Amino acid sequence: MILIARLDKDYIPLKMEDIAIVKAYEKRACIIDKNGTRFKNECNLRQLEKKLGNHNFFRANRQTIVNLNFIKSFKTLSRKGMELEIQFANETQNVHISPDRIRFFNKWIESKLL
Numbered sequence: 001m002i003l004i005a006r007l008d009k010d011y012i013p014l015k016m017e018d019i020a021i022v023k024a025y026e027k028r029a030c031i032i033d034k035n036g037t038r039f040k041n042e043c044n045l046r047q048l049e050k051k052l053g054n055h056n057f058f059r060a061n062r063q064t065i066v067n068l069n070f071i072k073s074f075k076t077l078s079r080k081g082m083e084l085e086i087q088f089a090n091e092t093q094n095v096h097i098s099p100d101r102i103r104f105f106n107k108w109i110e111s112k113l114l
Helices: 043-051 099-114
Strands: 004-009 010-015 019-025 028-033 037-041 057-061 064-067 071-076 083-089 090-099
Touching: 004 043, 010 057, 019 043, 019 083, 043 064, 057 090, 057 099, 083 099, 090 099
Parallel strands: none
Antiparallel strands: 004 010, 004 037, 019 028, 019 064, 028 037, 057 064, 071 083, 083 090
16 A cells, blocks of 8 residues: 655655654654655644554554554553654664553554464
8 A cells, every 4th residue: 555745845655564653743744664764744643544544553642653564672661651662774763652552552463463
């Protein structure tokens, strides 16, 4: 599946499997691909989440959607939630999952690994 994103003034078709992470930026989506290139999208995160569906993507928090294929590791932070380590290109980003989202993450990750 393809998603159209903007790089400067050009519109670029992105393969969903190349999208590493999506972040909210000024009420719009900033899409970061496997090479670390940052694209803009006219959708907000909620709209983009619907477009991505459950196609290896998880809404980690209010600001971030992550791609399963770029999760390097994850760990529980006692009562403070969970932290995902997302790795792409030569960059690593830590993404927080709030305690109320952990159950959904665990169910989602188990369904993808079976």
